[in-house]
Amino acid sequence: VIEPGDFGPFDGRTWLNCAHQGPLPRVAVEAAERALALKVAPSRLSEEEFARVPRDLRGVLGRLLGVPAHEVVLGNSTTHGLHLLARGLPLRAGDEVLLVDGDFPATVVPWLPLRDRGVRVRLLRPGARPLSAHELAAAITPATRVFCASWVFSFFGDAVDVDALGAVCRERGVLFVVNGAQAVGVRPLDVSTAPIDAVVGCGFKWLCGPYGTGFAWVRPDVLETLEYEQAYWLAQLPDDDLSRRLDYSLRDDLGAAAFDVFGTANFNNFLPWTASVEYLLGHGIEAIAAHVDALVERLLAALDGSDVEVLSPREGSARSSLVVLSHRDASRNAGLHERLAIEGIDVALREGNLRLSPHLYNGEDDIDAALAVLAA
Numbered sequence: 001v002i003e004p005g006d007f008g009p010f011d012g013r014t015w016l017n018c019a020h021q022g023p024l025p026r027v028a029v030e031a032a033e034r035a036l037a038l039k040v041a042p043s044r045l046s047e048e049e050f051a052r053v054p055r056d057l058r059g060v061l062g063r064l065l066g067v068p069a070h071e072v073v074l075g076n077s078t079t080h081g082l083h084l085l086a087r088g089l090p091l092r093a094g095d096e097v098l099l100v101d102g103d104f105p106a107t108v109v110p111w112l113p114l115r116d117r118g119v120r121v122r123l124l125r126p127g128a129r130p131l132s133a134h135e136l137a138a139a140i141t142p143a144t145r146v147f148c149a150s151w152v153f154s155f156f157g158d159a160v161d162v163d164a165l166g167a168v169c170r171e172r173g174v175l176f177v178v179n180g181a182q183a184v185g186v187r188p189l190d191v192s193t194a195p196i197d198a199v200v201g202c203g204f205k206w207l208c209g210p211y212g213t214g215f216a217w218v219r220p221d222v223l224e225t226l227e228y229e230q231a232y233w234l235a236q237l238p239d240d241d242l243s244r245r246l247d248y249s250l251r252d253d254l255g256a257a258a259f260d261v262f263g264t265a266n267f268n269n270f271l272p273w274t275a276s277v278e279y280l281l282g283h284g285i286e287a288i289a290a291h292v293d294a295l296v297e298r299l300l301a302a303l304d305g306s307d308v309e310v311l312s313p314r315e316g317s318a319r320s321s322l323v324v325l326s327h328r329d330a331s332r333n334a335g336l337h338e339r340l341a342i343e344g345i346d347v348a349l350r351e352g353n354l355r356l357s358p359h360l361y362n363g364e365d366d367i368d369a370a371l372a373v374l375a376a
């Protein structure tokens with residue numbers, strides 16, 4: 001149950017574009033105000049609190065993903081995690097990385113420079129969306145080392161079957177890297193049981209955090225194989241003790257924290273993000289997913305037989321919190337987008353289609369407001 005005032009105010013507008021930016025809940029706004037206050041008068045910022053910023057964030061992200069905190073890499077984007085994997089996994093000339101054609105650029109471009117090393121980067125074109133386990137199995141060759149895909153596709157709104165694709169990867173000895181940017185926070189995930197080797201994501205969409213936040217989890221035995229050297233003085237400090245800096249020895253016990261983005265005590269961003277994730281966990285991701293799915297159901301049911309076609313999956317596990325629509329006459333989509341905006345309803349126009357993406361702060365009245373414009 002969302003209490004009035006938990007989010008917003010939204011200036012009287014209806015925000016149906018979480019796939020672009022998730023709004024900060026009130027608790028995160030308060031945390032951000034506290035973060036600013038620490039910097040106004042730095043005496044308020046104790047060294048203990050400085051050290052606690054990354055620790056607390058790692059803790060809530062671990063709870064979110066179902067892993068111990070020390071397995072979480074703190075980042076500033078989805079790309080931070082994907083870049084770590086693309087640069088760090090021991091890929092050699094002749095090895096192959098499989099991706100999905102039509103995936104969001106963030107999932108694709110970090111792998112492309114590997115071509116200069118002689119790594120083959122191949123884009124699979126699904127017959128019908130989303131890519132099936134069968135198609136993936138047929139595409140894997142003895143050279144395939146990695147398969148990387150978005151869980152939910154930004155432009156098509158389809159969710160891949162993580163369990164089925166992951167099972168194929170396990171069977172064939174291929175690492176499965178999942179971009180959860182459009183899913184984590186609105187779809188439950190327990191990486192301790194999911195057949196995945198890594199999941200990355202950002203904080204500023206479905207996790208309702210500030211921009212410039214992200215995370216990665218890499219299965220510990222895979223993390224150990226990463227050939228990515230980073231030595232950050234703050235991570236190296238013994239016991240987070242800021243008073244002991246003249247010790248240049250390198251620790252080898254950092255685990256995932258060895259790959260954190262620099263500036264890990266980023267209190268401006270990480271204090272509010274921690275509050276956002278705690279808030280979402282307090283509601284329960286299962287409950288949030290059910291709420292959002294009911295809104296999606298309401299939207300799709302009302303569009304049945306209308307002039308607005310649903311391009312994203314209409315049912316089953318391939319359906320997501322991103323609903324992609326097009327008027328039968330697609331040239332009218334830009335006009336519809338503008339009309340919705342005039343009526344105070346913010347949705348995205350992506351690749352010529354309308355994309356509506358509700359989250360926990362939306363209600364049936366928001367869906368009905370959009371429908372009123374779409375139906376007219």
Ligand SMILES: Cc1ncc(COP(=O)(O)O)c(C=O)c1O
Binds near residue numbers: 152202
């Ligand atoms: C699937 C997907 N991945 C990643 C991102 C953002 O990437 P980053 O966090 O690196 O800016 C987006 C943003 O739209 C996205 O849709």
